[in-house]
Amino acid sequence: GQQLNQSPQSMFIQEGEDVSMNCTSSSIFNTWLWYKQEPGEGPVLLIALYKAGELTSNGRLTAQFGITRKDSFLNISASIPSDVGIYFCAGPPLMEYGNKLVFGAGTILRVKS
């Protein structure tokens, strides 16, 4: 089935550093979503992107919908300890019924204070 390749798998960074992660697909997506999951909780939607080239910010988070519609990236500026968690990209494959989402494997983010 459709897969999203998300990288890196994990990151261990110093507080204050910027973070960048990305997601690629072999096929076109019309929507890209970025989620954050904290331990023992459900994923929370951070940013939704609906148009190729779109750049959207949510506080210190910025995400972009790639021009080719096959990729997206998420940046976190000036990381803080509460940024720790697993970040997932997701999207509904074209022509899939029911808007079902496929998810990347996630990027585990750890922050050293």
Next chain:
Amino acid sequence: SQTIHQWPATLVQPVGSPLSLECTVEGTSNPNLYWYRQAAGRGLQLLFYSVGIGQISSEVPQNLSASRPQDRQFILSSKKLLLSDSGFYLCAWSEVGARAFFGQGTRLTVV
């Protein structure tokens, strides 16, 4: 505003016992509903999704089943649990635009 409720939060069940996890959504009509399973804190595997009452699509063959008896109620069941059914189960809903919103999850441990 819309809310999603999922329960229980944690569950420990013996092998061979039945399972019923319930999810309800408030504040919206005719949502798409989903059950995902997450193993070892990574990767979300779509188990079932539903676009309407009584309409269930299964993504992977397994020991589980799902039902949607009411518009905003989605139930995950098993007649006999296996050890491999252990995991973190997440219910989600979405409307037009594909944005999905998740419940708090159920940690299932089969012993």
